Amino acid sequence: xxxxxxxxxxxxxxxxxxxxxxxxxSGLISVILTFFGVLVAALMLLVLDFxxxxxxxxxxxxxxxxxxxxxxxxxxxxxxxxxVLKLLIKEDITPEGADKIVYNLAPIFGLxxxxxxxxxxxxxxxxxxxxxxxxxLYIVAVGALGTLGIIMxxxxxxxxxxxxxxxxxxxxxxxxxxxxxxxxxxxxxxxRTMGINGIIEAQGGMWFVIVSPIAALILLISAQAELGRAPxxxxxxxxxxxxxxxxxxxxxxxxxxxxxxxxHALTFGAIISALFLGGWRGPGAETxxxxxxxxxxxxxxxxxxxxxxLKYSLPRLRIDQMLNFNWKFLxxxALILLIxxxxxxxILENAGITLGSSPLLFSGLFLMMNLILVxxxxxxxxxxxxxxxxxxxxxxxxxxxxxxxxxxxx
Amino acid sequence: MALxxxxxxxxxxxxxxxxxxxxxxxLVHSALWLILSLFGVAVLYVLLNASFLAVAQVVIxxxxxxxxxxxxVMMTRRLVIDPSRQINNTWWLAAxxxxxxxxxxxxxxxxxxxxxxxxxxxxxxxxxxxxxxxxLVAPDLYVLPFELASVLLLAAxxxxxxxxxxKR
Numbered sequence: 001x002x003x004x005x006x007x008x009x010x011x012x013x014x015x016x017x018x019x020x021x022x023x024x025x026s027g028l029i030s031v032i033l034t035f036f037g038v039l040v041a042a043l044m045l046l047v048l049d050f051x052x053x054x055x056x057x058x059x060x061x062x063x064x065x066x067x068x069x070x071x072x073x074x075x076x077x078x079x080x081x082x083x084v085l086k087l088l089i090k091e092d093i094t095p096e097g098a099d100k101i102v103y104n105l106a107p108i109f110g111l112x113x114x115x116x117x118x119x120x121x122x123x124x125x126x127x128x129x130x131x132x133x134x135x136x137l138y139i140v141a142v143g144a145l146g147t148l149g150i151i152m153x154x155x156x157x158x159x160x161x162x163x164x165x166x167x168x169x170x171x172x173x174x175x176x177x178x179x180x181x182x183x184x185x186x187x188x189x190x191x192r193t194m195g196i197n198g199i200i201e202a203q204g205g206m207w208f209v210i211v212s213p214i215a216a217l218i219l220l221i222s223a224q225a226e227l228g229r230a231p232x233x234x235x236x237x238x239x240x241x242x243x244x245x246x247x248x249x250x251x252x253x254x255x256x257x258x259x260x261x262x263x264h265a266l267t268f269g270a271i272i273s274a275l276f277l278g279g280w281r282g283p284g285a286e287t288x289x290x291x292x293x294x295x296x297x298x299x300x301x302x303x304x305x306x307x308x309x310l311k312y313s314l315p316r317l318r319i320d321q322m323l324n325f326n327w328k329f330l331x332x333x334a335l336i337l338l339i340x341x342x343x344x345x346x347i348l349e350n351a352g353i354t355l356g357s358s359p360l361l362f363s364g365l366f367l368m369m370n371l372i373l374v375x376x377x378x379x380x381x382x383x384x385x386x387x388x389x390x391x392x393x394x395x396x397x398x399x400x401x402x403x404x405x406x407x408x409x410x
Numbered sequence: 411m412a413l414x415x416x417x418x419x420x421x422x423x424x425x426x427x428x429x430x431x432x433x434x435x436x437l438v439h440s441a442l443w444l445i446l447s448l449f450g451v452a453v454l455y456v457l458l459n460a461s462f463l464a465v466a467q468v469v470i471x472x473x474x475x476x477x478x479x480x481x482x483v484m485m486t487r488r489l490v491i492d493p494s495r496q497i498n499n500t501w502w503l504a505a506x507x508x509x510x511x512x513x514x515x516x517x518x519x520x521x522x523x524x525x526x527x528x529x530x531x532x533x534x535x536x537x538x539x540x541x542x543x544x545x546l547v548a549p550d551l552y553v554l555p556f557e558l559a560s561v562l563l564l565a566a567x568x569x570x571x572x573x574x575x576x577k578r
Contacts, residue, residue: 027412102442133539137465146472148445151480155438163484170477177473194539 006038007289008127025094042115042131045263053080054264055301057309063312087255094250095158102156107249107256110147114264116142121270122197124280124292135196136184139271143226146171146264150245153257157248165244168319169235173226180222182334186215186341187275190355191201200279205359209276213367214373215363216276218334220303223268224310225326227261230315232322269303270296277303333377337370346367417457424450433496437483445476459532479480 012033021255054069054077061068069076094100115391120135122128142256142283146168154166188194191202199208209216225232236244246257254286273279317325348362349356355362427447428534434440455464517526532538545551 033478099436099438102439133537134461134465137462139470141465141468141473144469144477147477148472152442153476155480155484167481167484172483174474174477 012037018036019079025209037129041118045115045118046259048088048266049259049263050080050084052266053083053259054078055304056262056330059305059308065156084255087252090251091144092251092253093248095302098157098248099156102152103248104152104253106149106156107253107260109145109152111260111263112147113142113146114267116145117267117271120196121267121274121278121296124201124289125286127203127280127289127293128197131197132197132202133193133198136188136194136199136275137185140181143173143177146260149364154224154245156306157245158249161166161241161243162245162247163241165235165241165247168241169228169245172228172232172235172322173322174332176222176225176232179218179330180226180321181223182331182338183218184275187214189338189345196274196279200274200281202355203278203281203353206279206363207276207281211355211363212276212337212368212370214300215245215341215357215368216272218330218337219272220306223272223329224307225322226287227268229265229307229311231310231317233311233315234319237316265307266300266304269300269307272303297306303375333373337373340369341366417454420450420453420457424454435493435555438480441476441480443484446477448476450470455569458529459538513567521526 008202012188015036016029016032019032020026024032030364057079058068058076069079070077072082094103116137120132120138122131150169150173154162154164187199187208190208191199193199193202215275228235234240236246241247248252249257273296279299280296282291283296285292285295344366350364352364353365424447427443427445427450430443431440431447436441448467452464452467455461455467465518521536546556
């Protein structure tokens with residue numbers, strides 16, 4: 001039973017006694033255990049990533065009214081195997097004039113930055129990588145490494161389209177980092193801690209998505225932009241710059257970017273569910289930590305589905321539309337929400353109403369504040385927002401309906 | 411002991427990155443080496459248990475400043491590789507001056523009594539992040555420098571908007 005209640009400590013203790021029996025020193029044992037833990041977590045995520053290929057292909061197929069992979073295994077579930085084999089045996093091309101070392105480092109940054117994010121996301125009660133007290137800021141910092149990987153890829157491949165794609169992508173990521181960081185601060189204010197485990201524990205009474213739905217929505221939108229997925233996928237707009245920053249990458253190097261992108265989407269799902277949907281919280285998650293892992297992944301996959309749903313339903317924005325939307329709408333809204341949340345939480349704290357003591361009243365007041373803010377935003381948008389899309393020219397019909405053919409020959 | 415080995419390794423990487431930043435002929439490579447060096451500083455903060463400073467270092471220096479530098483360099487692609495000589499005839503003077511400066515700083519540090527003592531072990535129940543946050547807004551501590559820095563940044567922000575603003 002000890003295994004079911006606290007599996008990580010149980011396994012760690014078992015391994016420790018085993019290794020101590022072999023006569024290793026305690027310092028070496030802790031190094032080996034840490035290394036082993038990191039290895040297992042990273043391998044698990046990569047295996048999961050492997051299966052995401054199938055999930056993504058099957059979902060997009062259904063959204064586009066196709067069947068999708070259906071040849072290999074039931075429902076095509078083993079499709080990732082030939083996909084990855086194909087990537088592995090493809091020719092590895094390094095373009096002429098490319099900066100070899102930077103060119104080869106970039107995909108490692110692309111995938112590594114995503115894997116690093118999982119270090120602070122708790123999988124379940126007492127199943128977590130590390131609980132640093134600056135977890136939320138760590139997510140932002142690791143995101144910066146991902147940006148670095150993209151700019152390295154775009155520059156090193158010695159390709160104009162690649163460089164343009166990297167520029168677009170980095171401009172987008174740096175811009176959307178602003179509303180993302182501000183909306184990440186709202187759970188921090190509500191939970192009074194920056195550690196992700198602390199934020200999850202503070203959501204025992206009420207999930208933060210109910211306390212602050214606007215922040216959750218802003219985080220979802222900016223996550224979509226950080227991922228470079230439609231409607232913000234102009235970094236890889238096929239009609240303009242072919243494929244963006246990974247235009248020159250072939251074989252498994254491209255595969256690493258692709259895997260990084262897929263896992264990044266799921267990772268953002270997990271981050272949003274940890275910050276706003278209670279993470280591993282659910283019935284019985286504290287007595288049986290493995291249930292918590294299941295809950296976390298269910299929530300993460302639901303959000304991943306939302307992200308895919310948005311991606312495959314919306315058309316691409318132009319770069320000025322994307323930047324206007326960020327700087328003139330999302331950022332001011334997030335800033336006002338941050339100020340209001342800080343003031344309201346301080347007022348309620350002084351009045352003796354906290355999330356722990358009276359969760360319903362607390363979240364009700366916050367929800368009301370959020371709804372009022374939504375109302376004011378809608379009114380302001382109606383009064384001052386863009387009324388009509390700018391018309392540049394009259395639409396020209398590309399195909400003209402044919403005249404009705406003469407049926408009778410006279 | 412293990413900590414010292416890690417420290418020496420990280421310090422060597424940081425210094426090596428800094429050296430490569432000034433000696434590399436390719437400007438983008440210089441910027442990338444600079445990022446490695448800044449990352450080494452972040453790891454040093456981690457070794458000092460200053461987690462907030464470490465993460466802030468990565469967010470601000472690697473996430474913002476280094477990427478701006480790379481952007482600036484790439485916009486001037488023609489000048490990316492500089493073929494001119496990297497040292498001139500007074501290199502020995504510069505080396506001498508920096509050696510003297512280094513010696514002076516080391517001597518000053520060695521007279522400080524905290525230099526030879528071991529770092530005190532931090533109490534477990536203290537949250538340094540909370541203390542830092544409170545110290546930044548406490549009237550008798552750092553609220554004035556903190557506010558001054560924010561006003562400076564705000565002024566820079568408004569200034570950049572005015573410079574970039576196009577009259578319609």
